[in-house]
Every structure is written in structure tokens, then in C-alpha cells.
Amino acid sequence: MVMAVGIEDLNVYGGSACLDVRELCVHRDLDIARFENLLMREKAVALPYEDPVSFAVNAAKPLLDAMSEAERARIEMVVTCTESGIDFGKSLSTYVHHYLGLGGNCRLFEIKQACYSGTAGLQMAVNFVLSGTSPGAKALVIATDLSRFALADAAAIQEWAYSEPSSGAGAVAMVVGDTPHVLQIDPGAYGNHGFEVMDTCRPGPDTEAGDADLSLMAYLDCCERAYRDYARRVDGADFRSSFAYLSFHTPFGGMVKGAHRHLMRKLYKAPPAEIEADFNRRLGPSLTFGQRVGNTAGGSVFVGLAGLLESAELAGPCRVGMFSYGSGCCSEFFSGVITPEGQRRLRARGIGAELDRRHRLSMEEYELLLRGEQVIRFGQRDATIDPGTVPAVWAALQGTGRLVLDGMAGYHRQYRFV
Amino acid sequence: MDRDSILAIIIGQVREVVPDLGAQPISGGDAMADLGVNSIERSEIVMNSLEAIGLDLPMVQTHGPRNLGELADLLHAKLNRT
Numbered sequence: 001m002v003m004a005v006g007i008e009d010l011n012v013y014g015g016s017a018c019l020d021v022r023e024l025c026v027h028r029d030l031d032i033a034r035f036e037n038l039l040m041r042e043k044a045v046a047l048p049y050e051d052p053v054s055f056a057v058n059a060a061k062p063l064l065d066a067m068s069e070a071e072r073a074r075i076e077m078v079v080t081c082t083e084s085g086i087d088f089g090k091s092l093s094t095y096v097h098h099y100l101g102l103g104g105n106c107r108l109f110e111i112k113q114a115c116y117s118g119t120a121g122l123q124m125a126v127n128f129v130l131s132g133t134s135p136g137a138k139a140l141v142i143a144t145d146l147s148r149f150a151l152a153d154a155a156a157i158q159e160w161a162y163s164e165p166s167s168g169a170g171a172v173a174m175v176v177g178d179t180p181h182v183l184q185i186d187p188g189a190y191g192n193h194g195f196e197v198m199d200t201c202r203p204g205p206d207t208e209a210g211d212a213d214l215s216l217m218a219y220l221d222c223c224e225r226a227y228r229d230y231a232r233r234v235d236g237a238d239f240r241s242s243f244a245y246l247s248f249h250t251p252f253g254g255m256v257k258g259a260h261r262h263l264m265r266k267l268y269k270a271p272p273a274e275i276e277a278d279f280n281r282r283l284g285p286s287l288t289f290g291q292r293v294g295n296t297a298g299g300s301v302f303v304g305l306a307g308l309l310e311s312a313e314l315a316g317p318c319r320v321g322m323f324s325y326g327s328g329c330c331s332e333f334f335s336g337v338i339t340p341e342g343q344r345r346l347r348a349r350g351i352g353a354e355l356d357r358r359h360r361l362s363m364e365e366y367e368l369l370l371r372g373e374q375v376i377r378f379g380q381r382d383a384t385i386d387p388g389t390v391p392a393v394w395a396a397l398q399g400t401g402r403l404v405l406d407g408m409a410g411y412h413r414q415y416r417f418v
Numbered sequence: 419m420d421r422d423s424i425l426a427i428i429i430g431q432v433r434e435v436v437p438d439l440g441a442q443p444i445s446g447g448d449a450m451a452d453l454g455v456n457s458i459e460r461s462e463i464v465m466n467s468l469e470a471i472g473l474d475l476p477m478v479q480t481h482g483p484r485n486l487g488e489l490a491d492l493l494h495a496k497l498n499r500t
Contacts, residue, residue, distance in 0.1 A: 037456060197478060212457050217477035220461060225476075258458040262465055 002187050005129045006180025006336055012306045012351045013059035013171045014293040015044035017359040017393050019366050021165050027363050028161055035165065039253025039287060043294030044169040045361060046146045047393055048374035049385050049404040052084045053095040054415060056144040057403040060173035062349065064100050077107040077128055077139035081117035081298040083202055084145045086378065096142060099403055099415060115249050116326025117298035118143030118172065125176035126185050143299035144171035148375060149206050162212060166252040168294020172302040181345055183305060183336040191229025193222045194330035201327065205378030215327055216255060222331035223259045223323055224266055230333040239267055243321035243335065245312055247286040247304030251295045256283060285312040292355050309338060309346040316340065359393045376408055383408045419497060424471060425490035431466045435459050446487025473497055
């Protein structure tokens with residue numbers, strides 16, 4: 001019998017501040033019909049004292065706090081998954097490992113492949129557990145990304161306007177091991193599709209470039225072909241009936257809707273009314289949290305999983321189909337089983353309530369943050385961050401036990417819990 | 419299938435996917451974005467057109483044309499190659 005493996009516990013961190021996306025669209029004078037098409041409500045916005053490390057630690061700490069000393073000691077791998085790296089050599093995972101107080105017998109490294117990174121990290125961890133080389137060992141996988149670009153002037157802001165409403169921030173932390181309460185992975189049930197394409201990229205630390213049409217097309221091709229590869233490996237797999245729920249990488253909800261429609265047309269020539277009903281039933285719940293944080297890149301397919309566990313009504317164990325896509329590009333369709341017990345655990349995390357507690361930025365506050373005056377840039381040697389950019393956010397953070405970035409000393413990032 | 423028949427299929431799909439365009443004239447010189455067709459609708463129009471023509475191509479191979487006429491040229495060339 002194949003051993004059980006998968007996600008034991010999971011948490012989503014959506015930052016300390018957010019912006020109403022409708023207000024942004026009105027402010028930028030964007031077509032409101034286009035806004036409706038995004039299926040988005042809010043997006044997380046990072047403060048100057050937040051970076052991919054603080055997001056990662058703030059996502060993971062509640063999971064670690066819930067574990068016993070003995071359980072924590074079995075975390076033998078910390079994988080950070082990101083396209084928001086802060087150093088070419090040193091991985092985020094070293095900082096994360098330190099601030100979480102984990103033991104030294106641990107593999108620490110980072111994975112990059114745009115928004116596919118979280119799934120690459122999860123599969124790395126799953127296969128580590130399945131290998132049986134260290135029976136009972138666990139891995140901590142954290143997908144952490146934030147979009148914060150150097151927008152020097154009005155022209156740069158204008159150029160970014162297309163992806164601005166959906167660009168978010170967030171981290172997902174997952175403990176992976178052999179008691180998978182949250183998602184029991186179907187071992188060997190996966191399919192991949194990857195090829196070289198220049199759809200979107202981050203050619204510099206503070207820049208993003210891309211072609212929205214090409215990216216959408218690559219996503220659609222991958223969704224179909226990764227699923228077909230899955231079906232080739234898994235006897236009797238049927239997209240329409242094998243999965244009670246689905247969670248797809250979500251740049252914005254409308255894109256997931258397009259991909260689902262594409263797949264249902266290609267595989268079944270399904271009529272529009274059936275496609276719409278199927279989308280609402282099987283994918284609708286996965287949008288619950290993504291609508292409130294924006295595109296979280298590497299973590300977004302797991303933000304989707306958390307959202308469906310939060311909002312779907314589970315009568316018993318059921319199968320979830322997951323699709324992950326990262327520009328450039330690589331993708332994977334895989335599956336696992338969720339249960340009412342896992343749902344209780346996830347709901348107990350109170351992710352929705354934490355998102356409710358975020359400071360709602362005014363447009364003035366948002367634009368101040370967009371200028372990025374206090375933000376530490378890639379390669380900066382020394383800096384001290386003035387946390388007072390938006391005083392209300394800083395005040396609300398005090399006493400929460402969250403990690404914040406204080407500054408840099410000789411390229412070394414300095415953090416503290418507040 | 420000739421190029422103009424393919425263009426007629428594409429224009430038919432534009433009208434079907436975006437009924438708001440009504441009786442507005444659409445020709446080969448029009449770009450979908452300029453007609454107000456969003457990116458999700460654009461991909462749906464391409465997918466439906468491929469299906470109607472009987473072409474099974476990766477979507478990324480249909481990227482590049484700047485207007486409906488160029489898209490018809492491209493699909494026509496692909497069709498004649500298969």
C-alpha cells in the first residue's frame with residue numbers, strides 16, 4: 001500500500017493592508033465592465049516593512065505554534081517558492097528558518113518558476129516524504145510573493161495599469177508530511193506541460209513585462225495539455241466527474257473562468273449554460289480568498305484550495321483537481337482528497353477574519369505606498385525603514401506578534417516581531 | 419477552405435461571443451481590442467474559430483496577428499499545411 005502523503009496544515013497570510021479594487025478601477029478611469037470580468041474585490045498591498053520573508057514567516061508561524069516541540073523537530077526541509085527573490089545566492093528560506101526557530105538538521109532552499117513555484121515546492125516535499133529516506137519527516141513549503149515595482153513616474157504607472165488591479169501579495173505556508181489532514185495527495189496522479197514562451201517575466205528586481213494575450217493563450221494550452229497528461233497517467237480520469245471541486249492558479253477570476261470554459265469545450269463540447277453552472281459549482285468556492293488578496297503568484301492555487309475548504313459544504317471526503325501554471329512556462333494538473341475534518345482545521349485558522357482585520361487603504365495612502373519611498377531595493381546595503389508611512393497600519397500591527405522588516409545592515413536583513 | 423471564408427467564420431464568432439457589437443460593421447482591418455473585445459473574449463473567439471475551421475492548434479501559435487484579416491491569413495496558412 002502506498003503511504004499517505006500531503007498537506008497536514010495550511011495557512012494563508014494576506015498582509016496588513018488592502019485596497020478596494022473597484023475604487024482603484026474608478027480612480028484609474030478603467031472600464032467598469034472590465035473590472036467585473038476580473039471577479040475581484042480587494043488586493044493585498046505590502047507596506048515598506050513587509051517583504052517576502054515577513055510574509056512567509058507570518059503565514060507559517062501560526063502553523064508552527066500549533067505543533068508540539070517534537071513535531072517541529074521533524075521539519076527537515078524548508079522550501080521557499082517565489083518570484084520575488086531578495087538575493088541571487090542566499091535563499092529566503094534561511095531567514096524563514098531562523099525566525100521560525102527551526103532545528104539545524106534541515107534542507108534550506110528556494111524554488112523559482114513564476115507562479116508554478118508553489119506546486120514545484122509541494123511536489124518536492126511530497127516526493128521527499130514518499131521516498132521514505134527519513135521516516136516521519138516533515139517539510140515546510142512556503143509560497144510567498146508580492147508585486148511591488150519601481151514606478152518612477154506617471155508614465156510607468158500608466159504602463160502598469162493593465163495588471164495593476166490584479167497584482168496582489170500573499171503567502172501560503174504548508175506543512176507536508178505523512179498525516180495529510182488538509183489535502184491527501186493522490187500519489188502518481190499528475191500531468192505536466194511546459195515549453196519556452198515569453199509571456200510574462202520579471203526581467204529586473206522592480207520590473208514586470210509581458211503580453212496579456214500570449215500569457216492567456218499559454219495558460220489555456222497548458223491547462224488542456226497538463227490535464228490530458230494527467231488523464232494519460234490516471235486510469236478512468238474524467239475532468240467532468242472525477243473532481244468534486246477544482247482549484248486553478250488564479251491571476252484573476254475571469255482567467256480561470258476562461259480556462260474552465262476552454263477545457264469544457266475542448267473535452268466535451270459542453271454548452272454554455274452547463275459550463276457556467278459547472279464553473280459556479282466546482283470553481284466558484286476556490287475564488288473566496290483570491291478575490292481578497294489579488295494574484296499571489298506561487299501561492300495562488302493553494303489560496304484557492306484554502307478558499308474552497310472555507311466556503312464549500314463537504315458532506316464527506318471528495319477529490320479536488322488542482323491546476324498550477326507559471327509563465328515562461330511550466331504547468332501541472334494534480335489531485336488530492338479533502339475531508340470535512342480538514343475543512344474544520346482550515347476554518348479554525350480564521351483566515352477570513354484575519355483578512356477582515358486588514359487596514360483598508362485610501363487612494364492617497366495607496367499612491368503614497370506606490371511611490372515606494374521607504375522600500376528597500378534589491379542590492380541595497382544599509383537602510384533603516386521608517387514605519388510611519390501609513391500610521392494606522394503600523395499602530396494596528398503592534399501586539400500581533402507579526403514579523404516586520406526593520407532595515408538592512410551590510411546587506412543583512414534585520415527583522416523583529418512586534 | 420479559402421481565406422475569405424475563414425475571415426467570415428472569425429467575424430461570425432466575434433459577433434456571437436460579443437453580441438453587444440450589434441450591427442456594427444466589422445472587417446478584416448479591425449483589431450479585436452479596438453472593437454472593445456476583452457482578452458478572455460479574444461481567446462474564446464480564436465478557440466471557437468479553430469473549432470469551426472477544424473484546426474487543432476496550440477493557442478500560442480495563433481498569437482501575433484494585428485487584425486482579423488491577419489488572423490485569417492495565419493489560420494489559412496496553418497490549414498493548408500495540415
